[in-house]
Amino acid sequence: MVWNPWHGCRKYSEGCRYCYVYRRDGSVGRDASEVTRNKDFHLPIAINRRGDFKIPAGTVVFASMTSDFFLEEADPWREEAWDMIRMRSDLHFMIITKRILRVQDCLPPDWGEGYPHVTILATMENQEEADRRLPALLALPARHKEIICEPLLSPIDFHGKLTEAIEGLTAGGESGNDARPCDFEWILSLRDQCREKGIPFHFKQTGARFIKEGKLYRIPRKDQHTQAKKANL
Numbered sequence: 001m002v003w004n005p006w007h008g009c010r011k012y013s014e015g016c017r018y019c020y021v022y023r024r025d026g027s028v029g030r031d032a033s034e035v036t037r038n039k040d041f042h043l044p045i046a047i048n049r050r051g052d053f054k055i056p057a058g059t060v061v062f063a064s065m066t067s068d069f070f071l072e073e074a075d076p077w078r079e080e081a082w083d084m085i086r087m088r089s090d091l092h093f094m095i096i097t098k099r100i101l102r103v104q105d106c107l108p109p110d111w112g113e114g115y116p117h118v119t120i121l122a123t124m125e126n127q128e129e130a131d132r133r134l135p136a137l138l139a140l141p142a143r144h145k146e147i148i149c150e151p152l153l154s155p156i157d158f159h160g161k162l163t164e165a166i167e168g169l170t171a172g173g174e175s176g177n178d179a180r181p182c183d184f185e186w187i188l189s190l191r192d193q194c195r196e197k198g199i200p201f202h203f204k205q206t207g208a209r210f211i212k213e214g215k216l217y218r219i220p221r222k223d224q225h226t227q228a229k230k231a232n233l
């Protein structure tokens, strides 16, 4: 289940260059740089005709998939979003962000060591961002933390700094016509670094341009997930 409290975003780092929100909005003549609160803002506490929550207990909710939950432009709305998240402790919220460096300043007052029903997932697309963002993720008080290396744009060496506080790492290539290539060697290196620390690793998808043993393959969108699965990592 996806909950998009606001829509639109500002490009922030290399991984944003071919952002799918911009791509999708552009295709319907919408300007993705305009950030607006969605009419579905209150979805987590929305009630159906029977008086039950529309989102049933136990659901995993991916928050802000057409924006970034920690985007500056959304600062005025976030407190209310946190209120709803706090209220729905029977759900599990997955919050993916490139702006892990500002998360600490955007947490609710009663966050403490983190809400047990919230996972913070920090995106790190290349070495430079991994060097910048991993320390921020490790220092962040949160009960659940994960890393997403997608679109993976370079090899990443975590220099042995991954810890058991990281509950998972997902990697994948870039999609779309302009996709930059992703090399299977980079994926294997991430898998090995996770294995060394006992961190679950998931190779999600190859992306549209995938290099294996030095050869570049164009992978149609429909095959990007299945090809990754076949690698059996």
Ligand code: SF4
Pocket: 009, 010, 011, 012, 013, 015, 016, 019, 020, 021, 022, 065, 066, 067, 068, 098
């Ligand atoms: S942070 Fe995410 S949603 Fe925002 S521009 Fe970058 S890729 Fe797009």
